[in-house]
Amino acid sequence: MSIQPGSMAARDLDSMLHPQTHLGQHSKTGPMMLKRAEGVYMYDDQGKQYLEGLAGLWCTSLGYGNEELARAAYDQIKELSYAQLFSSKSHEVGVLLAEKIKAMVPLHKSKVFFGNSGSDANDTQVKLVWYYNNVIGRPQKKKIIGRVKGYHGITLASGSLTGLPMSHKGFDLPLAGGRFLHTDLPHYWRNAQPGESEEQFATRLADNLEQLILKEGPDTVAAFIAEPVMGAGGVIVPPKTYFAKIQAVLNKYDVLFIDDEVICGFGRTGKPFGADTYDLRPDSISLAKALTSAYQPLSAVVVKDEIFDAILKASDEMGPFGHGFTYSGHPVACAVGLKTLEIYERDKIFEHAAKLAPQFQARLARYADHPLVGEVRGVGMVGAVELVANRHTKAAFDPIGKVGAECLKNCQDNGLICRAIGDVMAFCPPLIITSAQVDELFDKFDKAMALTLEWANGQGLLAA
Ligand SMILES: Cc1ncc(COP(=O)(O)O)c(C=O)c1O
Secondary structure (H helix, E strand, C coil), rough: CCCCCCCHHHHHHHCCCCCCCHHHHHHCCCCCCEEEEEEEEEEEECCCCEEEEEEEEECCCCCCCHHHHHHHHHHHHHHCCCCCCCCCCCHHHHHHHHHHHHHCCCCCEEEEECCHHHHHHHHHHHHHHHHHHHCCCCCCCCEEEECCCCCCCCCHHHHHHHCCCCCCCHCCCCCCCCCCCEECCCCHHHCCCCCHHHHHHHHHHHHHHHHHHHHCCHHEEEEECCCCCCCCCCCCCCCCCCHHHHHHHHHHCCCCCECCCCCCCCCCCEEEEECHHHHCCCCCECHHHHHCCCCCEEEEEEEHHHHHHHHHHHHHHCCCCCCCCCCCCCHHHHHHHHHHHHHHHHHHHHHHHHHHHHHHHHHHHHHHHHHEEEEEEECEEEEEEECCCCCCCCCCCCCCCCHHHHHHHHHHHCCCECCCCCCEEEECCCCCCCCCCCCCHHHHHHHEEEEEEEEHHCCCCCCC
């Protein structure tokens, strides 16, 4: 498709540095210009309709154009468009939202710190862990362990927690100093040894984690961070017994567990939080995305009282808690968050998602026998299909991502937005999607897969 001079696409190329985009390809193809959206459908500037199969970036749980959320933002702007939380100031919507979050999360007693993005939430987590260990007299206990392919954001600290080469390459990340480590990717299908059961695989990974902690020195390892289900790393569902075994190691060495619920939180995995689905007992939780259904940028770090109390106790010695953002607890974002959580409850959105999950997973599972597919995986209303060159040897395509890109193009041509993570096709639709729309989503994907197979065969990309 040629880019018309003077068009919005051409002006985009002239004016924007795009996040998470292959800039060279983008300069040739130009952007997909999205114009408006309603419910689970988006429309481009030509009026073409797309079913939203990834809820934006795993975030718009209530779909688009929700009147109540628009009204909540409007009313809040009229009443109190901005107020800070610095220096002992506060406001009602902030308090109400913090109370609501505390009541929902699987932490017994906690406090809520507001930010604006998943990345800053995880930076806050790092700073809290360091601050906490300083004030309780363990200044050497500072290392934080993430996982290969984990995604926790892109700022300097959260990007260091992230375990994706793309997030590190060229950016001098992880930060130097040896404080950011990565342990194994818990991907059973790809990484299990021959004959190893899921439970044995989980045991091996927990043993590896223990060895890493011992090698580094338990008195230097402060925390472990994990997404209950990895999202941007390719929708990796934890193998059976994995978290129970990992948590036992963390407890043994007094290592805090940071639960990154930025994707899994708020009904995505079939229960309110990923921690509920996988029986996690975290020390702190990161929330963002579906906290406002992405109608406003808002994040929350929920930290257990034990950590908060230690920080409180140290305040005479340390002075003011010197962390926070201009927009921490922005009242408009909090008002929208509060309304979002009210809608989740009132409209039983988590229950709706849990009810649709078997249909969603069953439609995904149908691809298990497709000639392009190595593995189908998922839980609740998130899932993925991994495309491979050889189903039997699991050999990936070379180069990785070429077939995923073609499949994504075919999805979009057929009116479906999803995500290609390399050659992994990821799905995470708005939770308000209906049963008929789940079928519509996969009917469109059927067509995209048929076209991709034809193309891959034509290119000789599949193993004989
Ligand atoms: C699990 C997880 N944590 C953190 C982040 C970072 O959030 P943000 O992009 O809002 O900074 C993401 C973003 O996708 C995520 O999936």
